[in-house]
Amino acid sequence: MSITFNGVTVEAQRPDGTTRVLLADVTAELTEHRIAVVGPNGSGKSTLLKLINGLMTPTRGSVLVQGIDVASAPRRVRRTVGFIFTDPAAQLVMSTPVDDVGLSLRRTIKNRAERRERAAALLAERGLTHVLDQSIHDLSGGERQLVSLTSVLAVDPEIIVADEPTTLLDLRNRNLLRRTFASLPQQMIISTHDLELAATCERVLVVEDGRIVDDGMAATVLPRYRERMA
Amino acid sequence: MRTEIFGIHTPGDSLVHRTPPGVKILAVLLLSLIPLVVRSPWVTLGGLAIALIVLFTSRVPVRRWLPLAWPVVFILVVVVIYQGIHGRVDLMVVVPGNVLAALYLARALVLTTSGPDLLDAMSRVLPERVALAVALMLRSIPQILDAMGTVRDAARARGLGRNPIANLAPVIVHAIALAQVTGEALVARGLGESDMLE
Numbered sequence: 001m002s003i004t005f006n007g008v009t010v011e012a013q014r015p016d017g018t019t020r021v022l023l024a025d026v027t028a029e030l031t032e033h034r035i036a037v038v039g040p041n042g043s044g045k046s047t048l049l050k051l052i053n054g055l056m057t058p059t060r061g062s063v064l065v066q067g068i069d070v071a072s073a074p075r076r077v078r079r080t081v082g083f084i085f086t087d088p089a090a091q092l093v094m095s096t097p098v099d100d101v102g103l104s105l106r107r108t109i110k111n112r113a114e115r116r117e118r119a120a121a122l123l124a125e126r127g128l129t130h131v132l133d134q135s136i137h138d139l140s141g142g143e144r145q146l147v148s149l150t151s152v153l154a155v156d157p158e159i160i161v162a163d164e165p166t167t168l169l170d171l172r173n174r175n176l177l178r179r180t181f182a183s184l185p186q187q188m189i190i191s192t193h194d195l196e197l198a199a200t201c202e203r204v205l206v207v208e209d210g211r212i213v214d215d216g217m218a219a220t221v222l223p224r225y226r227e228r229m230a
Numbered sequence: 231m232r233t234e235i236f237g238i239h240t241p242g243d244s245l246v247h248r249t250p251p252g253v254k255i256l257a258v259l260l261l262s263l264i265p266l267v268v269r270s271p272w273v274t275l276g277g278l279a280i281a282l283i284v285l286f287t288s289r290v291p292v293r294r295w296l297p298l299a300w301p302v303v304f305i306l307v308v309v310v311i312y313q314g315i316h317g318r319v320d321l322m323v324v325v326p327g328n329v330l331a332a333l334y335l336a337r338a339l340v341l342t343t344s345g346p347d348l349l350d351a352m353s354r355v356l357p358e359r360v361a362l363a364v365a366l367m368l369r370s371i372p373q374i375l376d377a378m379g380t381v382r383d384a385a386r387a388r389g390l391g392r393n394p395i396a397n398l399a400p401v402i403v404h405a406i407a408l409a410q411v412t413g414e415a416l417v418a419r420g421l422g423e424s425d426m427l428e
Contacts, residue, residue, distance in 0.1 A: 083418035099345035
């Protein structure tokens with residue numbers, strides 16, 4: 001899989017009419033299986049990720065996913081790019097896990113009983129059989145994040161983009177999510193403050209003030225990033 | 231476990247469960263609207279009785295449908311006191327009774343109809359986005375109630391427990407932020423697009 005950023009700049013208007021640059025002239029080719037994006041709050045990590053499935057569009061430049069321009073075919077791209085948000089509560093639409101995963105399957109499985117069976121099987125693969133029909137509000141943070149991951153995986157995306165997926169989780173659930181991510185065959189782009197998660201990735205991008213200021217293997221980039229943030 | 235406003239679907243094979251979702255939605259609408267138009271204590275009590283009978287016959291455990299969340303009880307008590315102060319004895323029954331009847335009828339619908347069945351039934355007569363909006367409303371109410379609880383605690387901690395602005399403004403901000411993130415999530419999941427059910 002390949003994601004290409006060609007001279008991407010994203011600008012936003014402030015309430016006083018002045019322009020704020022969220023990303024400045026970013027050029028990168030993302031082909032590795034697992035890529036982490038790290039950087040301080042407000043540095044442009046989320047903007048970078050949202051460009052990949054068209055939640056934001058560049059002011060200048062272009063983003064290509066498998067050669068398809070995201071701005072001109074966002075719906076086509078979204079079918080190959082799954083997005084996991086920091087707070088799964090915002091991502092889950094239906095009241096129970098089995099219904100939410102079933103909602104993702106509506107396009108591909110028309111029969112309701114089959115859809116439920118498939119949704120239950122997908123949740124079982126993530127060890128969530130015990131919460132199938134529970135209210136999503138009664139689940140732990142880790143369970144909710146796994147349900148939202150299952151809902152995303154249900155449509156067989158080729159790329160998964162995760163925006164700070166471990167931020168709201170306790171240590172046990174962070175470890176669980178790390179192990180789960182490690183087992184996925186999809187290409188993953190993960191923005192995170194969790195440097196242990198970043199260390200499991202093949203490549204790390206450091207974003208600061210809307211620019212990629214460091215880029216390379218985790219083993220070399222992360223020590224420099226720790227120093228930079230000291 | 232929290233007291234859900236409308237409850238969570240409880241599978242079963244009662245007559246209420248087996249009734250087609252479209253018929254249940256129509257019945258809830260009619261039985262909720264008639265007491266609003268007629269405004270008679272007897273009609274209100276009749277509507278409430280029907281709602282309770284339907285819930286009893288659904289064989290859903292009583293603990294799953296009878297308890298009311300504290301904000302609902304609070305609003306009902308305020309309404310009864312307000313009508314009492316104004317000497318409207320009949321409205322002391324009609325207004326809270328209609329709210330209660332509508333709430334229990336909605337619970338009967340949600341408890342005996344799975345989310346996908348509800349979505350399918352609504353999608354047949356309404357634009358899919360409207361059907362999704364109803365599903366979102368059902369899941370968002372507990373989230374807003376959670377936010378109200380958190381904001382109330384924060385206001386108390388700052389000694390502003392009785393300040394209506396400190397209690398309300400952050401909840402509104404939270405609700406708007408939740409709506410924005412939810413909108414992004416729907417787009418990211420490709421939900422609400424015209425071809426979703428194709």
